[in-house]
Amino acid sequence: MPYWFNVDTGAVETDETRSQDANVLGPYETEEAAANALTAARERTEAWDAEDREWEQRGSKPSFGED
Known part of the structure; x- marks a missing residue:
């Protein structure tokens, strides 16, 4: 049975x-x-924000040979 979290209540x-x-x-x-x-949700958002910061620090184009 699926469960849901009500953000209002x-x-x-x-x-x-x-x-x-x-x-x-x-x-x-x-x-x-x-x-x-x-x-x-907060943990996923924080992880995505950290990835975004890392991406922005590297620049939008990875260097040749980087993953």
């Missing part, structure tokens, strides 16, 4: 209790994963 929801799409994150495989949705 902070509650974990199921398909039967799920709010509008704009108000939920998911689906998640477990209730625990849904409960930790904001933490996971």
Whole structure:
């Protein structure tokens, strides 16, 4: 059963209790994963921001031979 995290209420929801799409994150495989949705989203955003900073420091074109 998929679980959803409601960003307005902070509650974990199921398909039967799920709010509008704009108000939920998911689906998640477990209730625990849904409960930790904001933490996971923050960690992914921080990692992407770090990658962006690294990309900008290198310049937009990688040097020959770089991955």
